[in-house]
Amino acid sequence: MRMKINSTQVSYFTLSAYFDSGFFKYFYVAVIMCLYVVIVVSNVFLLVVICVNRSLHEPMYLFLCSLLVNELYGSSGLFPFLLLQILSDVHSVPAAFCFLQVFCLHSYACVEFSSLAVMSYDRHLAICSPLQYNARMTSRKVSVLVALTWFYPVIVAAVTTALSSSLQLCGNVIDQVFCGNYAIVQLSCSDTTAHNVYGLFTIVLTLFVPVILILFSYVRIFKVCFSGSKQTRQKAVGTCTPHLASLLNFSFGCAFQIFQGRLDVSSVPKALLIVLSLYVGILQPILNPIMFGIQMSKIRNACKDLLCNKTFSGQRARGEKQLRRSFIGSVSVTE
Template identity: 55%
Template sequence: MLKMMNVSQVSYFTLSAYFDIGLFRYVVFIFLMCVYIFIISSNVLLIAVIFVNRSLHKPMYMFLCSLFVNELYGSTSLFPFLLVQILSDVHTVSVPLCFLQIFFLYMYVNVEFYNLAVMSYDRYLAICHPLHYNTQMSLNKVVRLTALLWGLSVVVIVLMITFNVSSELCGTTIDRVFCANYYVVKLSCNSATVSNIYGLVYTFSVLFSLAALIFYTYFKILQVCFSGSKETRQKAVSTCTPHLVSLLNFSFGSFFAVLQSRFEMTRVPNVIRIILSLYFITCQPLLNPLLYGLKLSKIQIICKTLFYSQK
């Protein structure tokens, strides 16, 4: 018979997805450390470039700056924890730290999706309504939208965690290499009806609405591209390609994470499951600096100028 425990009575969770890889752990540790250093340095560099150069104080680059800050935030909430766990022989995490990591990671996911949705709306205005762009997307509006997407994410995640803190648990083992809300909900002795209803309402009311906004904006952008001049198509391709690739990469990563959590994948090798679960939080902050740093000509020119001027 399963023992029922209140969350306040549990001192730690066990992360069962880790497996013994012997001395190979040091190779994985060095690899992840190098990835983390690259993510930090590249995102900090691009934030500094946007912040220092007044020519980049425009809506698109302000949203990019918010995106890069979120990449720093999300990767820092995961990588140090992973590095410690890789070198550790006991894979446990205290309950407060587990919920703190859930807050950070889900905050990252929400801000990333909100930010990409707002960026698609910004590109829609710039390409489909260029004459009214400066009035409809002023810097004050950029600040309000950025504050809204970060503030709304905080409220959403705090409410989600609140529903789980008071629940009764029938286990303390999380089949993951980091803490995830769905796996904590699975440990609940009851059906977690409130948490599930909240998740469904939020998904259909907010996430599907933002997804519809993204599809609408790109539908309109494609209409303009097919009916517009060659110059208009070139502008759309140069500014929308990085955003579209980033959006698709994040969507696929999130899909892999949802697929793994909702369906039984015991036949899939453990190492593949770990890679799929980490994809959305590792590849996105790794890819975005490369995408925007190499594809957006203004950032590329300024970065080249900074490096060559130091020689």
């Protein structure tokens, strides 16, 4: 019989999914550090490219900026935590920090789905109603959509975290490598009906509603593509392919997270479970800047222009410096 422990008495959580890897922990730290650097550099670089290039100050790229900021936000809530835990010999986390991570990861997932839904709506207007696009997608509407993309998920995540932190817990051992909301709920000794009802409500609003909006948008887009010209199809493929790839990748990762705690996965190797649990937090922030940067021609050309200008400016500065040195040398010889 488990003794009931009030949540206010739980001062820390223990993450039991970590194992003693000996000297290999430094290898894991190096790999995770490299992945985090790639995520930060690639997302920040794409943000800079969009910000400095005025031709990219369009709704589609502004929504993409919101998505890239969310990738930085979500990865920052996961990677530093993983690095500290791998290097630490005691895998315990203060309760307050654990719930903070629950809030960060939950809001990250909600913002991701909301951003992808808004981007699909933007592509639907641009492809299906190109003549009315500028009139319907005004700067004020873009601002409202970006604000809703962040405001609503933050409120949902805050309420979810508050409900989880108020539960009475029977223990403090989480069988994961990070703090997950459902893993904490599984430790509860109290009635979780309100939490489960609210969780179902948020899943419907943050998952099914965006997916329905995305499906509706793409049904209309495909209908226009099949009945339109070859140029229309090429434009649709160029702008929609990275969005679809990002959506499918993120949906797969979220589906695994949802079903992992609700199905019997005891036969699956623990190392594979750990990798799959980190799938969304690692691959999604890496995939998005690469896919959007390579597939979308305007961003690709802007990246080339920015890099070429920097290279040319550096070469010109070095040439001018050498010219000044040679001029000063010739003057001194003449004297």
